[in-house]
Amino acid sequence: MEFGFNHDSFEKAVSNNHPGASYIRDGIISPDFWQHSRVKVLFILKESNGCYEPDLAELIRKAVTHNPKSKLWHRPTFHNIGRWAYGLQNFTSTAPAFELAHHHRKTALLSCAFINLKKITGGRRATEEVQKFAETYQLFLREQIRSISPDIVVMGGTYNIIKAAVLPELQKVSHRVHLHDEIPFINAFHPACTAARPDLYAQVLNSFLQYTEQSASLIRK
Structure with a gap:
């Protein structure tokens, strides 16, 4: 549970508007690992x-620690998120090698936070429906992001919705990177994307590298 965020209030508001729908909680995957993480990464x-x-x-925490045959591992989503997480958590002046990130992809998830914009059950819905949900519950989503207090946010195919419905004040500062409250938000493809895994990893880490180099250049000036 993320520190200071009240899922009960969010769930009650959703239940009032969507009777019969199941609210799915999300957020910090392992509070202990999160607290000790050098770089705190939130995926949206x-x-x-x-x-x-x-x-x-x-569910994610148990898949990493107790259930290697979890259905979560049947799809590329959390494999990619784990690689990106490891790369960002261990980024110095360069990105860790893809092979190293791949090796640590599951355990890296424990130090992350993960939220969905749309909190209710159901199959894949149109982007417009997800955006409508985000617009309706904008204040809750903003508070959830704020309470998680990440160092880096990765928007997995959600930039357009977040910009339009959740954080319209996002400001682009470099290629695929936007700022809000001094926090970099990386505009990435959805982690279920069928592009080559090393290419997706390189896109996220190269975007962050370019941002850090540009920021360092501005400081030197």
Whole structure:
């Protein structure tokens, strides 16, 4: 559970507007690992897409620690998120090698936070429906992001919705990187994208590298 965020209030508001729908909690995957992480990375995706578990963060945590045959590993989404997480968590002046990130992709998830914009169950929905949900519950989503207090945010195919419905004040500062409250938001493809895994990893890490180099250049001036 993310520090200071009240899922109960969000769930009650959603239940009032969507009777019969199941609210899926998400957020910090492992509070202990999160607290000790050098770089705290939050991933924001659209929706759970077929997950009917009541707590997605708990599902991910158990998949890493106790359930190597979890259905989560049947799709590329969390493999990619884990690689990106490891790369960003261990970024210095360069990105860790893809092979190293791949090796640590599952355990890296424990130090992350993960939220969906749309919190209710159901199959894949149109982008317009996800955006409508985000618009309706903008204040809750903003508060959830704020309470998680990440160092870096990765928007997995969600930049357009976040910019339009959640954080319209996002400002582009470099290629595929935007700032809000001094936090870099990386505009990435959805992690289920069928592009080559090393290419997706390189896109995220190169975007962050370019941002850090540009920021360092401005400081030197």
